[in-house]
Amino acid sequence: MPKMQPGEAGQVMRRFGLGDEDVAAWHESGLPEDAFTGWLTDRVARRPSGRRAREVYGAEDVHDFARRPILDALAPGPGDHLLEVGCGGGLLLRDALATGAAATGIDHSAEMTRLARQRAPGAGVVCAAAENLPFAPNTFSALAMSVVFFFLADPARVLRECRRVLRPGAPVAIYTTGPELRGTPAAPEPLASLGHFYSDAELAALASQSGLADVQVRNDGGGQLLSARW
Numbered sequence: 001m002p003k004m005q006p007g008e009a010g011q012v013m014r015r016f017g018l019g020d021e022d023v024a025a026w027h028e029s030g031l032p033e034d035a036f037t038g039w040l041t042d043r044v045a046r047r048p049s050g051r052r053a054r055e056v057y058g059a060e061d062v063h064d065f066a067r068r069p070i071l072d073a074l075a076p077g078p079g080d081h082l083l084e085v086g087c088g089g090g091l092l093l094r095d096a097l098a099t100g101a102a103a104t105g106i107d108h109s110a111e112m113t114r115l116a117r118q119r120a121p122g123a124g125v126v127c128a129a130a131e132n133l134p135f136a137p138n139t140f141s142a143l144a145m146s147v148v149f150f151f152l153a154d155p156a157r158v159l160r161e162c163r164r165v166l167r168p169g170a171p172v173a174i175y176t177t178g179p180e181l182r183g184t185p186a187a188p189e190p191l192a193s194l195g196h197f198y199s200d201a202e203l204a205a206l207a208s209q210s211g212l213a214d215v216q217v218r219n220d221g222g223g224q225l226l227s228a229r230w
Protein backbone atom coordinates (compact mmCIF):
# COMPACT_ATOMS: atom_id res chain seq x y z
CA MET A 1 0.00 0.00 0.00
CA PRO A 2 1.43 3.45 -0.88
CA LYS A 3 2.26 5.70 2.07
CA MET A 4 -0.92 7.17 3.55
CA GLN A 5 -1.47 10.91 3.49
CA PRO A 6 -2.14 12.65 6.82
CA GLY A 7 -5.79 12.11 7.68
CA GLU A 8 -6.29 9.47 4.98
CA ALA A 9 -7.07 6.64 7.40
CA GLY A 10 -9.79 8.80 8.97
CA GLN A 11 -11.28 9.60 5.55
CA VAL A 12 -11.42 5.93 4.57
CA MET A 13 -13.00 5.07 7.92
CA ARG A 14 -15.67 7.72 7.48
CA ARG A 15 -16.59 6.20 4.10
CA PHE A 16 -17.38 3.06 6.08
CA GLY A 17 -19.51 4.99 8.56
CA LEU A 18 -16.88 4.84 11.28
CA GLY A 19 -16.46 7.70 13.73
CA ASP A 20 -14.08 9.31 16.17
CA GLU A 21 -13.99 6.25 18.46
CA ASP A 22 -12.77 4.10 15.55
CA VAL A 23 -10.21 6.66 14.39
CA ALA A 24 -8.86 6.78 17.94
CA ALA A 25 -8.77 2.97 18.10
CA TRP A 26 -6.68 2.84 14.90
CA HIS A 27 -4.20 5.36 16.24
CA GLU A 28 -4.06 3.61 19.62
CA SER A 29 -3.43 0.25 17.93
CA GLY A 30 0.13 1.35 17.18
CA LEU A 31 0.05 -0.79 14.03
CA PRO A 32 2.12 0.20 10.99
CA GLU A 33 0.37 1.87 8.05
CA ASP A 34 0.55 -1.24 5.91
CA ALA A 35 -1.65 -3.05 8.46
CA PHE A 36 -4.47 -0.54 7.98
CA THR A 37 -6.56 -2.47 5.44
CA GLY A 38 -6.48 -5.60 7.59
CA TRP A 39 -7.32 -3.62 10.71
CA LEU A 40 -10.24 -1.89 8.92
CA THR A 41 -11.53 -5.19 7.54
CA ASP A 42 -11.52 -6.66 11.04
CA ARG A 43 -13.11 -3.61 12.64
CA VAL A 44 -15.96 -3.44 10.10
CA ALA A 45 -16.73 -7.06 9.26
CA ARG A 46 -14.11 -9.77 9.72
CA ARG A 47 -13.95 -9.46 13.53
CA PRO A 48 -16.29 -6.55 14.25
CA SER A 49 -15.66 -4.28 17.20
CA GLY A 50 -16.63 -0.83 18.41
CA ARG A 51 -19.92 1.01 18.85
CA ARG A 52 -20.67 1.27 15.16
CA ALA A 53 -20.19 -2.50 14.71
CA ARG A 54 -22.55 -3.21 17.60
CA GLU A 55 -25.18 -0.93 16.03
CA VAL A 56 -24.82 -2.47 12.57
CA TYR A 57 -24.87 -6.12 13.63
CA GLY A 58 -27.57 -5.65 16.24
CA ALA A 59 -29.94 -3.89 13.80
CA GLU A 60 -33.19 -5.63 12.96
CA ASP A 61 -32.56 -5.64 9.21
CA VAL A 62 -28.88 -6.59 9.22
CA HIS A 63 -28.24 -9.04 6.40
CA ASP A 64 -31.91 -10.00 6.25
CA PHE A 65 -31.35 -10.69 2.52
CA ALA A 66 -29.18 -13.61 3.69
CA ARG A 67 -30.94 -14.57 6.89
CA ARG A 68 -34.33 -15.22 5.27
CA PRO A 69 -33.12 -17.56 2.48
CA ILE A 70 -30.87 -19.43 4.92
CA LEU A 71 -33.74 -20.09 7.32
CA ASP A 72 -36.06 -20.99 4.42
CA ALA A 73 -33.50 -23.51 3.16
CA LEU A 74 -32.89 -25.06 6.59
CA ALA A 75 -36.52 -24.91 7.78
CA PRO A 76 -35.57 -25.51 11.44
CA GLY A 77 -38.20 -26.55 13.98
CA PRO A 78 -38.72 -28.35 17.28
CA GLY A 79 -36.19 -31.15 17.75
CA ASP A 80 -33.55 -29.44 15.61
CA HIS A 81 -30.31 -27.94 16.90
CA LEU A 82 -28.93 -25.33 14.51
CA LEU A 83 -25.30 -24.19 14.54
CA GLU A 84 -24.47 -20.77 13.14
CA VAL A 85 -20.81 -20.12 12.37
CA GLY A 86 -19.91 -16.41 12.53
CA CYS A 87 -23.14 -15.45 14.27
CA GLY A 88 -22.38 -11.72 14.55
CA GLY A 89 -25.14 -9.97 16.50
CA GLY A 90 -27.30 -13.09 16.81
CA LEU A 91 -30.44 -12.21 14.84
CA LEU A 92 -30.42 -15.45 12.86
CA LEU A 93 -30.07 -17.35 16.15
CA ARG A 94 -33.02 -15.43 17.56
CA ASP A 95 -35.17 -16.22 14.51
CA ALA A 96 -34.15 -19.89 14.63
CA LEU A 97 -35.16 -20.10 18.29
CA ALA A 98 -38.56 -18.67 17.39
CA THR A 99 -39.24 -21.79 15.27
CA GLY A 100 -38.89 -24.01 18.36
CA ALA A 101 -35.40 -25.23 17.42
CA ALA A 102 -32.39 -25.03 19.71
CA ALA A 103 -29.66 -22.73 18.41
CA THR A 104 -25.95 -22.28 19.07
CA GLY A 105 -23.68 -19.65 17.56
CA ILE A 106 -19.94 -19.20 17.48
CA ASP A 107 -18.00 -16.09 16.59
CA HIS A 108 -14.38 -15.12 17.13
CA SER A 109 -15.33 -11.52 18.00
CA ALA A 110 -15.86 -11.23 21.75
CA GLU A 111 -18.00 -8.12 21.19
CA MET A 112 -20.25 -9.98 18.74
CA THR A 113 -20.72 -12.90 21.12
CA ARG A 114 -21.77 -10.48 23.87
CA LEU A 115 -24.24 -8.83 21.49
CA ALA A 116 -25.59 -12.18 20.28
CA ARG A 117 -26.26 -13.26 23.87
CA GLN A 118 -28.35 -10.09 24.33
CA ARG A 119 -30.19 -10.37 21.01
CA ALA A 120 -30.84 -14.12 21.21
CA PRO A 121 -31.45 -15.05 24.85
CA GLY A 122 -31.79 -18.80 25.00
CA ALA A 123 -29.18 -19.49 22.34
CA GLY A 124 -25.81 -20.95 23.26
CA VAL A 125 -23.16 -18.48 22.15
CA VAL A 126 -19.45 -19.27 22.27
CA CYS A 127 -16.43 -17.15 21.40
CA ALA A 128 -14.48 -19.50 19.13
CA ALA A 129 -12.89 -19.84 15.71
CA ALA A 130 -14.67 -21.57 12.85
CA GLU A 131 -11.47 -23.55 12.24
CA ASN A 132 -11.62 -25.22 15.70
CA LEU A 133 -15.20 -25.74 16.79
CA PRO A 134 -15.45 -26.51 20.52
CA PHE A 135 -18.17 -29.17 20.09
CA ALA A 136 -18.40 -32.96 20.13
CA PRO A 137 -19.03 -34.89 16.92
CA ASN A 138 -22.66 -35.25 15.75
CA THR A 139 -23.96 -32.41 17.92
CA PHE A 140 -25.99 -30.37 15.43
CA SER A 141 -28.77 -31.03 12.92
CA ALA A 142 -28.30 -27.96 10.67
CA LEU A 143 -25.59 -25.43 9.74
CA ALA A 144 -25.99 -21.75 8.85
CA MET A 145 -23.34 -19.27 7.69
CA SER A 146 -24.34 -15.73 6.72
CA VAL A 147 -21.79 -13.41 5.08
CA VAL A 148 -18.83 -15.19 6.68
CA PHE A 149 -17.50 -17.58 4.03
CA PHE A 150 -15.96 -14.66 2.14
CA PHE A 151 -13.58 -14.06 5.07
CA LEU A 152 -12.38 -17.63 5.52
CA ALA A 153 -8.72 -18.16 4.57
CA ASP A 154 -9.13 -21.95 4.55
CA PRO A 155 -12.79 -22.72 3.76
CA ALA A 156 -12.14 -26.43 3.16
CA ARG A 157 -10.81 -26.74 6.72
CA VAL A 158 -13.88 -24.97 8.12
CA LEU A 159 -16.22 -27.21 6.12
CA ARG A 160 -14.41 -30.29 7.47
CA GLU A 161 -14.78 -28.93 11.01
CA CYS A 162 -18.48 -28.28 10.45
CA ARG A 163 -18.91 -31.78 9.09
CA ARG A 164 -17.38 -33.25 12.25
CA VAL A 165 -19.94 -31.61 14.52
CA LEU A 166 -22.99 -32.16 12.29
CA ARG A 167 -25.18 -35.24 12.21
CA PRO A 168 -25.31 -37.28 9.01
CA GLY A 169 -27.82 -35.82 6.57
CA ALA A 170 -27.82 -32.39 8.23
CA PRO A 171 -28.81 -29.54 5.89
CA VAL A 172 -26.33 -26.73 5.27
CA ALA A 173 -27.07 -23.19 4.04
CA ILE A 174 -24.24 -20.75 3.37
CA TYR A 175 -24.79 -17.27 1.97
CA THR A 176 -21.82 -15.46 0.47
CA THR A 177 -20.96 -12.66 -1.94
CA GLY A 178 -20.10 -13.48 -5.54
CA PRO A 179 -17.30 -11.91 -7.61
CA GLU A 180 -19.77 -9.82 -9.62
CA LEU A 181 -20.36 -7.71 -6.49
CA ARG A 182 -16.69 -6.91 -5.95
CA GLY A 183 -16.24 -3.13 -5.57
CA THR A 184 -19.97 -2.50 -4.96
CA PRO A 185 -21.42 -1.55 -1.55
CA ALA A 186 -21.89 -5.30 -0.90
CA ALA A 187 -18.12 -5.87 -1.13
CA PRO A 188 -16.39 -2.49 -1.14
CA GLU A 189 -12.70 -1.88 -1.58
CA PRO A 190 -10.33 -2.03 0.17
CA LEU A 191 -12.07 -4.80 2.13
CA ALA A 192 -12.79 -6.78 -1.03
CA SER A 193 -9.07 -7.12 -1.68
CA LEU A 194 -8.79 -9.25 1.48
CA GLY A 195 -11.85 -11.40 0.78
CA HIS A 196 -12.35 -14.63 -1.13
CA PHE A 197 -14.75 -14.68 -4.07
CA TYR A 198 -15.93 -17.84 -5.82
CA SER A 199 -17.86 -18.32 -9.02
CA ASP A 200 -21.01 -20.41 -8.58
CA ALA A 201 -19.18 -23.40 -10.08
CA GLU A 202 -16.15 -22.95 -7.78
CA LEU A 203 -18.41 -22.73 -4.74
CA ALA A 204 -20.27 -25.89 -5.73
CA ALA A 205 -16.98 -27.72 -6.38
CA LEU A 206 -15.57 -26.67 -3.00
CA ALA A 207 -18.68 -28.01 -1.28
CA SER A 208 -18.67 -31.31 -3.19
CA GLN A 209 -14.95 -31.82 -2.53
CA SER A 210 -15.65 -31.33 1.18
CA GLY A 211 -18.11 -34.22 1.10
CA LEU A 212 -21.39 -32.34 0.85
CA ALA A 213 -24.21 -33.92 -1.19
CA ASP A 214 -27.19 -32.44 -3.06
CA VAL A 215 -25.13 -29.27 -3.65
CA GLN A 216 -26.97 -26.33 -5.20
CA VAL A 217 -25.86 -22.72 -5.66
CA ARG A 218 -28.58 -20.17 -6.24
CA ASN A 219 -27.30 -16.79 -7.40
CA ASP A 220 -29.59 -13.83 -6.86
CA GLY A 221 -27.91 -10.74 -8.31
CA GLY A 222 -24.49 -11.81 -7.04
CA GLY A 223 -25.65 -13.04 -3.61
CA GLN A 224 -24.94 -16.76 -3.56
CA LEU A 225 -26.87 -19.28 -1.48
CA LEU A 226 -25.11 -22.62 -1.24
CA SER A 227 -27.45 -25.31 0.00
CA ALA A 228 -26.50 -28.93 0.52
CA ARG A 229 -26.59 -31.74 3.06
CA TRP A 230 -24.21 -34.07 4.81
Ligand SMILES: C[S@@+](CC[C@H](N)C(=O)[O-])C[C@H]1O[C@@H](n2cnc3c(N)ncnc32)[C@H](O)[C@@H]1O
Pocket (backbone or CB within 6 Å): 045, 046, 047, 048, 057, 062, 063, 066, 085, 086, 087, 088, 089, 106, 107, 108, 109, 112, 128, 129, 130, 131, 145, 146, 147, 148, 151, 152
Ligand atom coordinates in the same frame (compact mmCIF):
# COMPACT_ATOMS: atom_id res chain seq x y z
C1 LIG B 1 -19.94 -9.78 8.14
S1 LIG B 1 -20.15 -10.44 9.74
C2 LIG B 1 -21.70 -11.32 9.56
C3 LIG B 1 -22.38 -11.56 10.88
C4 LIG B 1 -23.71 -12.29 10.81
N1 LIG B 1 -23.50 -13.66 10.36
C5 LIG B 1 -24.65 -11.57 9.91
O1 LIG B 1 -24.98 -12.04 8.82
O2 LIG B 1 -25.06 -10.44 10.29
C6 LIG B 1 -18.99 -11.78 9.75
C7 LIG B 1 -18.93 -12.45 11.12
O3 LIG B 1 -18.17 -13.65 11.02
C8 LIG B 1 -17.24 -13.68 12.09
N2 LIG B 1 -16.09 -14.48 11.64
C9 LIG B 1 -15.34 -14.25 10.54
N3 LIG B 1 -14.39 -15.20 10.41
C10 LIG B 1 -14.54 -16.03 11.49
C11 LIG B 1 -13.84 -17.19 11.93
N4 LIG B 1 -12.79 -17.68 11.24
N5 LIG B 1 -14.26 -17.79 13.06
C12 LIG B 1 -15.31 -17.29 13.77
N6 LIG B 1 -16.00 -16.19 13.40
C13 LIG B 1 -15.63 -15.57 12.26
C14 LIG B 1 -16.90 -12.23 12.36
O4 LIG B 1 -16.38 -12.02 13.65
C15 LIG B 1 -18.25 -11.55 12.14
O5 LIG B 1 -19.03 -11.49 13.30
